[in-house]
Amino acid sequence: MAFEVTMPQMGADMTEGTLVRWFKQVGEHVNRGEILAEIETDKANVELEAFEAGTVLKHVVAEGEVVPVGEIIALLGEAAEQVGDVERKPPAEAPGRRKVEPDGPAAASPAGVATAGSAAATPAAPGPNGVAANGRVRISPVAKRIASQAGLDITSLKGSGPDGRILRRDVEAAIAAPKPAAVPPTPPGAIAEVPRQAPPPARPEAAPAAPVTSPAQGLSKIRQAIARRMTLSKQTQPHYYLTLDIDMTAAMKFREQLNSSASEAQRVSVNDLVVKACAIALERHPKFNAEFGDNGLVMHDRINIDIGIALDEGLIAPAILDCGTKSLGRIATESKDLVERAKTGHLRADEYSEGTFTITNLGAYGVETLIGIINPPQAAILGVGSVMDQPVVRDGQVVPAKVMKVALSADHRVTDGAEGARFIKEIQGLLENPVSLAL
């Protein structure tokens, strides 16, 4: 009996993915755990493993196609098995929603049409602005009546109801909204962040009344994700900032000693020292390893530290998982591996979805101070600058020292400045007495 392989959800805010490449062709056998395909998400390229062994009977989706999460992309089964046409599933629906039958014959997938990779077989999905595939505007009777009384053009409205239906709240929001000015292009999916929390409220919400113009051209998925997440952070997380100088003289000597006998793979970077120091500090200050939830603080058991990596396409911040239990040497090895895989687009799903704290470091560029934007829904980010030769006063004497400026950006809903000060002082203390990092 054939079974379905569907577009997996990798990361909570993933709604669709691009099928980049099939590793197994039709007729080939695949073992459980073997790589079946490569999927591109907003954030990275991910390898899709087969959950069951079998022969690839059909590629329902062709390479390069963008597919909603949950849709069938392939069929596996016995080698001799015959498979019929696959009815492509409509996109997964928001939780709490009952499936509503799409109307019109266009909804049914006629037998024989839904051949592999045929985009025409996709069920008539509602377009933007409540317009169904057959050109009819989906609008409730009461919404239509109110729009007509207000002289609104219903084709300019965006529907927030089931299947994109324009509801009374959408019309009322449009009436209440100021006349649309020139609206900057909005990346598709940029407003997808909010609705997955809970079923949308019945009361009118601040829906964007202005017509959304055509999807931005030339924005990569990673660019769209950065735009969405950074906006979310700055709009929902009230930041406070603390900066501090850390005397890295001892840490640099310590690192030199460690690296003098280490192989290339084991060499410790300044950032690895910072990661280790943060891991210890986070253990002692768990509110910086938390997130602000609807029902209070969510404290994370694991310490997964994201490190910002600049790629040509944009910034990505995968996590070194479980830093709290890993040695400095292990962190050093893993961070190199992580950077390597980030550059080739081969990160695992948990590495970019499970981070609990972020370090962003532009020291290599000679930047003195870097003040980061919190990576939502985390509670804080540490910006790390360059290690610079600077005069410092030690025991009343001006002496040369290696100084690194760090900046903590923290969510004021979670912690206050004094707690931030204790946390950043902890990091300072650890780095200025680096032997503790080796324990």
Next chain:
Amino acid sequence: MAEMRMRDALREAMREEMLRDPDIFLMGEDIGAYGGSYAVTKGLLEEFGEERVRDTPIAESGIVGAGIGAAMGGMHPMVEMMTINFSFLALDQIVNSAAKLHHMSNGQISVPLVIRMASGGGSQLAATHSHSLEGLYAHFPGLKVVCPSNPADAKGLLKRAFRDQNTVIFIEHTANYSVKGEVPDDPDFLVEFGQANILREGSDVTIVGYSGSVHQAMRAATMLQEQEDLSAEVIDLRTLRPLDMETVINSVKKTNRCVIVEDDWKFGGFAGELSAQVMEQAFDYLDAPVARVSCKDVPLPYNRNLEFAALPSEEDVVEAVLAML
């Protein structure tokens, strides 16, 4: 006012009406010596005697037929079908005689007959003994169909039924017999037919129920308030014939959304009628298609888990509401 169960309120109604009107008498299986299968007529034989509280053979067609004859002859009888399921055996008498005689005699004959029936599923009585036929009887012009959800309505509506010159099908959901509530003791307390009751006011959605499903509607409204911060208006129809559409339509015009809950099957059921009338009379006020929450389309299973899975629940109502937002 006194707090009592619905079965006691019904007994009070019959007792008071029998004291008021000597033409009223009762007939049915086990209603006398045994006191009624659901103990509704308990004690009435002792109080009123065998002339007015008559145990009958197991012969539903005969019971209703005798009731019709007595009603035509000037009495005001009440006959009891032990359960609504057995009324199928009396269907010809009810539909072809009781409902038609007034019209076919050009008004010369009236059939002032009250037919009480215990109805509904949820008691593990299996497929043949778990019907909800309110909608079936409401289908026939010439019958009045009454289906209370609480003790006060039960008393006021049953007393009102004894003052009607038409045949009244009085349907009592078995799950409601033990529902408690305050009941007025005024012997002239009546609840008029064709007046739906707004049990709970709300602004986001109108939930309509009758008989047993009123309770699912009320629990769903509480869940919607507590879990989703949604304000649901709950309407108890109380009578299906005559039907108070005005209350329903006014509510839908306010909330723009309507969910109908019933124990009956969806296909060809009363919720379909109600839904069509809402569409006809309030189309331009609807923000979503009218939703029906009904029994699954199967003969009701005996197995307890399957039976509850088949019957509409408050969770089903909540889900239907959320699906239209």
